[in-house]
Amino acid sequence: MEGILITFEGIDYSGKTTQAKKLFNYLKRKGHKAILLREPGGEKVSENVRQVLLSSGNTGMDPLTELLLYEAARAQLVSKVILPALRQGKLVICDRFYDSSLAYQGYGRGLDIKMIDYLNEVSVSGLKPDLTILIDIPIDVFSSRMRQNNKKKDRIEKEKIDFYKRVRDGYLKIARKEKKRFKVIDGSGEIEVVWDEVKNTVDYFLRG
Ligand code: TMP
Numbered sequence: 001m002e003g004i005l006i007t008f009e010g011i012d013y014s015g016k017t018t019q020a021k022k023l024f025n026y027l028k029r030k031g032h033k034a035i036l037l038r039e040p041g042g043e044k045v046s047e048n049v050r051q052v053l054l055s056s057g058n059t060g061m062d063p064l065t066e067l068l069l070y071e072a073a074r075a076q077l078v079s080k081v082i083l084p085a086l087r088q089g090k091l092v093i094c095d096r097f098y099d100s101s102l103a104y105q106g107y108g109r110g111l112d113i114k115m116i117d118y119l120n121e122v123s124v125s126g127l128k129p130d131l132t133i134l135i136d137i138p139i140d141v142f143s144s145r146m147r148q149n150n151k152k153k154d155r156i157e158k159e160k161i162d163f164y165k166r167v168r169d170g171y172l173k174i175a176r177k178e179k180k181r182f183k184v185i186d187g188s189g190e191i192e193v194v195w196d197e198v199k200n201t202v203d204y205f206l207r208g
Contacts, residue, residue, distance in 0.1 A: 003086035005127065006202065007097040010135035011168050012157055013145040014187045019093040019135060019198050022191075027201060032091045035081075039096040040073035043081050049073040054154040061155070063109040067116065070101050075123040083125065097129055099174055104156070107170025108163050131205050133198060134175050135187035139165050 006023070010016040017038075024036040037043075040050040050057060053069050074097075098120035103169050106113045137145075142164055146157075175182035185197045 002089035004091045004131075004206075005082065005093070005094065005097075005129045006205075007094045007099070007129040007132045008135065009096060009099045009103070009171060010133055010187060011103075011137065011142060011164055011171070013142050013149070014135040014137045015194060016101055016133075016135040016187070017095050017192065018191060019133070019187075019194060020093055020103045020194050023094050023131060023198060023202060027091060027093075027202075028113075033089065034091040034093060035085055035166050037077065037081060037092065037094045039077065039094060039100065040070055042077045042094070045080075046073040046077045049076070054156065056153065056155050056158065058155055061125060063105060063111055066109070067105040067111055067119065070105065071123040074098065074101075074120075078124045078127060083127070086127075094129075097132070099132060099134075099171070103167045103170040107173070108167040118157045129181060131202070132175075132178075133201060134182055134184045135194065136168070136169055136172065136184050139168060141188045142168075149193055 008016040008020045020036060020038075024034055024097065027034040037045075040053055042045045049069055049072055053061075053073070082092055082094070101116050101120060105111045106116045139161065143161060157167045172184070173177065175184050185194060185201065187194050
């Protein structure tokens with residue numbers, strides 16, 4: 001595969017979307033053939049599945065249903081957009097990827113990790129990110145950012161704090177297991193401070 005896949009991960013309110021956008025603009029300015037995608041979404045069918053997943057009206061969704069919908073949105077995005085872009089030598093930035101399912105549905109909801117590993121592998125046809133940036137924030141930062149945010153909460157954001165603690169710990173566990181692929185960056189500081197670290201990490205990686 002010619003292209004490069006960089007993914008961003010982190011719990012809600014970590015600021016990873018802001019950082020992914022900054023990276024996209026930076027790399028475009030530097031002349032890279034970059035595209036920015038998000039999960040769930042990034043493609044027509046996947047965006048429709050996103051609506052189902054995040055609609056706060058869809059209460060009582062079974063954890064397995066939830067997992068399978070995330071995997072379905074992912075399979076569609078990978079086959080229709082990510083793989084073709086990588087084949088064309090593009091640099092793909094994805095705001096969330098399969099590690100989100102491990103962290104949220106595995107460590108958060110308690111579904112079997114091995115099963116999720118398997119479904120992840122199937123839905124991405126064995127593809128692996130070249131670099132994964134985990135923007136990590138402590139739970140007290142998460143709580144205070146959530147309190148300050150006036151936007152209507154989506155279905156996942158309505159989860160309790162303990163859920164997010166499990167998801168955060170899960171992410172750190174995954175990052176420890178895959179030290180080579182992951183770079184963990186503290187997301188609790190100012191946007192520009194975090195950006196400095198993201199930029200340095202990616203510059204270093206691309207020089208590699
Ligand atoms: P976003 O807010 O970063 O766009 O992500 C949407 C929500 O979906 C967020 O709360 C995390 C959640 N999510 C999962 O639970 N599992 C997944 O596999 C993915 C991709 C996202």
